[in-house]
Amino acid sequence: NAGVTQTPKFQVLKTGQSMTLQCAQDMNHNSMYWYRQDPGMGLRLIYYSASEGTTDKGEVPNGYNVSRLNKREFSLRLESAAPSQTSVYFCASSLRTAQETQYFGPGTRLLVL
Amino acid sequence: TQLLEQSPQFLSIQEGENLTVYCNSSSVFSSLQWYRQEPGEGPVLLVTVVTGGEVKKLKRLTFQFGDARKDSSLHITAAQPGDTGLYLCAVPASNAGGTSYGKLTFGQGTILTVHP
Numbered sequence: 001n002a003g004v005t006q007t008p009k010f011q012v013l014k015t016g017q018s019m020t021l022q023c024a025q026d027m028n029h030n031s032m033y034w035y036r037q038d039p040g041m042g043l044r045l046i047y048y049s050a051s052e053g054t055t056d057k058g059e060v061p062n063g064y065n066v067s068r069l070n071k072r073e074f075s076l077r078l079e080s081a082a083p084s085q086t087s088v089y090f091c092a093s094s095l096r097t098a099q100e101t102q103y104f105g106p107g108t109r110l111l112v113l
Numbered sequence: 114t115q116l117l118e119q120s121p122q123f124l125s126i127q128e129g130e131n132l133t134v135y136c137n138s139s140s141v142f143s144s145l146q147w148y149r150q151e152p153g154e155g156p157v158l159l160v161t162v163v164t165g166g167e168v169k170k171l172k173r174l175t176f177q178f179g180d181a182r183k184d185s186s187l188h189i190t191a192a193q194p195g196d197t198g199l200y201l202c203a204v205p206a207s208n209a210g211g212t213s214y215g216k217l218t219f220g221q222g223t224i225l226t227v228h229p
Binding site for chain 1: 119122143144146153154155156157158161201203205206216217218219220221222
């Protein structure tokens with residue numbers, strides 16, 4: 001049972017480049033989340049999806065877009081990367097609500113030069 | 114928007130010592146979760162507390178939810194190097210009227226290092 005998987009594990013971008021972070025879960029969860037983690041700031045929610053076909057903004061959505069492709073997959077896109085988007089990105093899922101156990105992927109480490 | 118304050122921000126101790134970390138806010142919460150994140154990995158849920166005054170134990174870890182459901186503490190007895198990691202508390206995000214936004218707000222975390 002893979003749980004939550006994320007690709008890629010590491011990525012280096014130049015300012016202005018675009019990329020998509022992929023996330024998939026095999027637990028038949030309804031809700032999925034994208035967070036970024038920066039030193040001293042805990043986890044901040046970028047976007048979340050309470051069910052297939054719906055997405056909502058979190059605390060720090062500017063500069064990002066998401067797609068809930070199907071129940072399993074939730075992707076995060078950076079259209080024009082900026083150095084301020086250098087961070088570690090985590091995808092998570094939960095069965096229904098955010099208050100239930102969230103299962104996190106291993107993270108994607110992104111460096112924007 | 115709830116503000117969660119975790120303290121201390123950093124904690125470095127020797128194996129065998131006891132420690133307590135705190136998660137505080139001025140808001141009342143319906144529940145509170147504690148996660149542990151090891152270096153290079155994603156956070157893993159340790160416990161959820163839902164009742165004011167509730168105490169839960171997980172081996173050497175003791176979690177307490179404040180009577181007023183505004184704060185929580187995590188106490189580790191006889192810390193081991195395997196306890197090293199980032200400890201995060203999280204609460205359901207809601208507006209002033211108490212309506213849940215269906216998402217969590219995390220504190221900034223306590224980085225614990227236990228030296229052999």
